[in-house]
Amino acid sequence: MRRRTFAASLGAAAVAAAAVPGTAAAKTGGRCEDGYVWRNAVVNGGGYVPGIVFNETEAGLIYARTDIGGLYRWQESAQTWKPLLDWVGWDLWGYTGVVSVASDPVEPKRVYAAVGTYTNDWDPNSGAVLYSDDYGDSWGVAELPFKQGGNMPGRGMGERLAVDPSDNKVVYLGAPNGNGLWRSVDFGRTWAKVEAFPNAGNFVQDPSSDYSDDNQGVIWIDFDTAGDRIFVGVADPDDPLYASADRGATWRAVDGAAAALGRADGNRTIPKQAAVDHENGHLFVVTGWDPGPYNGAPSAGRGGSVQRLSLATGEWTDVTPGYNPIGTIPGFGGLTVDRQAPGTLMVATQNNWWPDEILYRSTDSGATWETSWDYVWDANWSWPPARTDRFDMDSTGSAWLSFGKADDGPAYAVKHGWMIDALAIDPHDSDRIMWGTGATIWGTESLTQWDAQGALVGWDSEAGHQIALPVEPFTVAVRAEGLEETAVQDIAALGGTLVSATGDLGGFVQTDLGEAGVQIRRPSWTSGRSVDFAALNRDVVVGSGDVEGDVDGHVGVSVDGGATWLTTTRLDGVAGGGNGGTVAVGADGAVIVWSPGDGATAPVFSTDLGQTWTPVEGLPAGALVRADRVDANRFYAFASGAFYASVNGGLVFAATGAAGLPASGPVDFRAVPGKRAQLWLAGGETGKTYGMWRSTDGGKRWTRVRDFAEADAVGFGKARTRHGYPTIFASAKAGSTRGIWRSTDEGRNWVRINDDAHQWAWTGKAVTGDPDVYGRVYIATNGRGLIYGDIED
Template sequence: MRRRTLAASLGAAAVAAAAVPTGAQAKTSGRCEDAYTWRNAIVNGGGWVPGIVFNETEAGLIYARTDIGGLYRWQEPTQTWKPLLDWIGWDQWGWTGVVSVATDPVEPNRVYAAVGTYTKDWDPTSGAVLYSDDYGQTWGAAELPFKQGGNMPGRGMGERLAVDPHDNAVVYLGAPNGNGLWRSHDHGRTWAEVTDFPNPGNFVVTPGDPYSGDNQGVIWIEFAQDGRILVGVADPADPLYVSADRGRTWQPVPGAATALGTADGNRTIPKQAAIDHENGHLFIVTSWDPGPYNGPPATGRGGSIQRLALATGEWTDVTPAYDPLGTIPGFGGITVDRQRPGTLMAATENHWYPDEILFRSTDSGATWQTSWDYAWDANWSWPPERTDRFTLDPTGNEWLTFGKVDDGPAYAIKHGWMIDALSIDPHDSDRVMWIGGTIWGTEQLTAWDAQGPLVGWDDAAGRQVPLPVEPFDVGIRVQGIEETAVQDIAALGGTLVSAMGDLGGFVQTDLDQPGVMIRRPNWTSGRSLDFAGLNPDVVVGTGDVEGEADGHVGVSLDRGAAWLTTKRLDGVAGGGNAGTVAVSADGAVIVWSPGDGETTPVCSTDLGQSWTAVEGLPAGALVRSDRADPNRLYAFASGVCYASTNSGLAFAATGATGLPSEGPVELRAVPGKAKHLWLTGGEAGKAYGMWRSVDGGRTWRRVRDFEEADAVGFGKSRTRYGYPAIYTSAKAGGVRGIWRSTDEGRNWQRINDDAHQWGWTGKAVSGDPDVYGRVYIATNGRGLIYGDIID
């Protein structure tokens, strides 16, 4: 059975659900019927996890939601995470952004995910609530009449989804952009707005901005033991509501605006909350910004921690009185220890330098200890000496240094940044997890409480001194989560090079290990890769760079083991101007097309130490090299194919017609086959699909199998002297998938299935030159997927 198109009524009264079977057998065409197994080329993390949620009834049941890479469930025996939303396909790619997750405390097999990546038009689908009755093995979906923002500002707030523990058929959802509070009475199958809820929120980060102009809306829902329901709203003047009659009527909580709405004159909102049921306390962290990006406000304190006594309605400001940096920029996560009433932790958000701070209290917030502290000498000399409560072991994520080294109190590997996800295991006081560039975790947390203060005063020396503490160990708990957004792939045979958003890129000789991060040039995001077809030791790449030290182009002469930076091109600023790059088949000439849309492509014969303008190409042209003829390079722009026969010094239009003139386009050359080119891309409703040329781009034939195609690549032939295997991310017969041809495009087989779709896969695909059948797939948030034929 193929997964049905999701359809639902979008009326104001209720939203119906559609079933989502996830184990359907792939439809195939052609004569090959190879079955595939799918894995990730390991990076360990690489994205952002806005939420980590423990089930309060079943020990070891933990979910982690990501902003663009789906939802994961913890597997206690292997200490790894299992992806749960790989079944989401091309048409619903926005559902890979998870804005909230709720795990049922009454029937732990039930789990819910509020999905939708962007609230803007570039996400084509409405938001939805996914529901599962079997721990996320299979899912149903209820579409909503509004979008949700799993990758928008404020995505670490919440949780916006919550299961009522007094009646677990009832599930609540807080919505953005004036859509209010929603509720389901049937385990998430249908939804309706709670029309009596009076406040949809009004807090906007940057009014009118296309990305940060959203009303943050209704943020979180918490349940008191006496049945009261408390809801946090992004409205500094009216931030907290309560219902004492099972959600029929709602009232503002007295004193909430005064307690939660300002901090040192800055408007603040209640980002997260946690209830200590034994002591009857509701704890709320506030911030002047919903996060996760902004640092401290211009003046004053950026947030607070407030405690509400649920029995009396008394508010108490329990914000830590001491911060090593003097001013708290705002708070991210908060969590309480269910086994030790009165114990809680909170995290700052965007203490960019030198590090974030975790706070811990064992007396309901009356006093706090910090995860690290400074010891200053009598003259307040910089740098002070730093001391920490725990030691970070980055094994498995050594790349977290990002090429830096410790610099006084600013460690290369930090306690974190943008810490919205912070959770103590409700079944084990010693276990905690938090997001900090990776997922950090420990099973020794209570050792903190025996350590005492980190800094003392030496009367004889007249200065502060670090006090001896026995640090406990904190390690990586991210294994299994792969959330990179892969931009390009170079499969060299035994070595895999990848360009990645936010991380630059990686060079891997073992796909089960993260490999080495490319740090010179210091790419903030890698964008394009190429290698010399006759000498694959030569690899080139482009990436976004900051500052003036590095050029956008990097060069390796040893299959990515070491990299050289290139000369910065005059007039091309840093940032997102990487463009595309190609290297001739013999490795002698590099052609780079900057991504600023204004600069004519350039070439270099000295490994990028000097650049010369190329003749005949428009700015922004996509450039590629022939894999067999060193004299031939190619380019494409606005429906026009260009070719060079003098190693990229000059190009001329080939005269071909009928090719896509709009939409993104990919052009790739075939290994070992001079003049053989394949082109994919276009725009729906216009020229869109796949074309091939065997004469260097002068003439093209459309591959009629595909209505749409977006990426194409090549791998080892099935036979010794056969044509390379061809792989594509495309749509045939109405079915989106990863397709393979072993006979030069005459027949195609869909090699993935409905359970393995990974959202949007249109950026890049490549076969392996040494392993027949192996294919590498660039995803937008599920990392670098590779598949092998099952023997």
């Protein structure tokens, strides 16, 4: 997931007076003074979980970090995750990219998070280390003089944060881009560079890319408690490992590390993760030919290795698994050791894209390995072979993890995963393991059944071919409940049904907000971009999204309220990829207007549910399109400061001549339900025209809403009274206060309905109310899923 954004600033001067918004004071228990209770519309996961950390001392204390969705703590009694960074506000949205987490083994109540989403200019702020003395229920912030990359390449390596178990007020941090090794000696309150540390790393994945050009720097820190040594992994194939025997005063390169960790069958590799088996005196390290998580086929050979260092003798042993069903190991991601069973460790491939990732398990310190699945070849060595597995994947509650596919030979629809960097055996329970993927967390409490299963494949000498040996599989199931990481792009609340467009997952249709609902799979959107419905016929729902291949069109249509979907014709000249654009459907459902997102193709309309498309007249490429909610003949559009209207069902548009609207920056405008030709518009750009406007004449004249210096999203819900104006919701800034605002009197008065504990970072994409439930609001976040709020009964 990648997103560029903008910093908030004061917009243009107001042109119309209105009441100054009130601000609700915060209260405990998830509600503000106005009585709002906040929840997630459930998806269960939906994004990349690059790190899972178990506390070494306190059983049941587990943290999961995400690349754009913040940090979570496991709640053992409820078997769900609790979000810990919902307090992060708009200006510091980058704090929701968590590049590392450390849980104190001496005082488990202490926890640290290294935050910052991008190291390039997409994130305007420097990174920070957050510190907590109460398990993450409250936080302090230690700002850093450099950026960190919670959503950059290499974010699954590490952990880059580590608490010294012999003196827990000392915390170490590995930094990217030449910033070296840092240390705090006061429980994370202040930080200083370890000047004695000699190597800041030099490994760059792709110097030509603004996204992949990081020097990966100092990757991880680990401790040999028996020998009282600190080990530090560095992204430098020629000098990848350092150790200190005097609590970090001096450092030396570890002998033999370059030969062991810096090369793998001709590839230059880096030490991605490490784990110490204290009982047996081993340091295990996995390497890869790039930092991940997107690495594909290796340039040559295996692309990675598993290495074991004897802490007593300094001898290195290559313990890389010698067998992969597909023949070539592309590199490794996750690594974990079993604290209750010394000598037992597991590693994960990265990325075995087809047919599946492989988990490897060894109970003899890496001397031998067993795979989580294997091929079974028939006598003719027919392709594709059959497959046999040690465990069954139970996706109950997250049926979307099949991504609409069916098993295809050895390529199962529900996979062991991909991008597996987070792999952790519970240090208090050998039977429990969790691992994170690009979409969810998997886990089991029956892991040691693996060791009783024996081999997966044998040889039938009489038949002359392989056979699957009988094993009793255990179950691996979703362990992502409560962790919500979708990046929501648009929302359509039909009343009783909620339709959302989401990044990476396409979109969802939910009739029960407590369940994940049905993923929109036809068309097969890689990312959903917009959704709309016919205001006078809610059965007609449309959406647009990015697609791959040449089969599906970018627009999807449902005529049964989202229950089933039809794809549309691919528009000539508009390729797949990120070209979903925006789509609108007329109030009666008869006309669809689609504005492709390729930046070159002018909007088109269809009167046959997207089977044929005809260019509209009068609109430039990239225009944002909406439909009137009462008059089926009226459509509207906005582009580069100009507003357009159609009065003949979207066939022809003309500029309205409106002045004073934002000429640059993201803009959102919506038509008011039940009110012909009434519109509200929010958006703009830092330092330029920025705010909220309304029109009551179809976009000819606009009045600035003085309440907000900045506004980014606006939507509508059920009126407070039977014949009243629809409730207005906005993601906006009044004075110095960013928040979610509500007006029940046509915008004359506003109240902030969220509080400082519930800000969810960036909320500028979409906000809307529910047409049937007064006060309910839906909020699109960039990584915390779809938040909704209800007035407390």
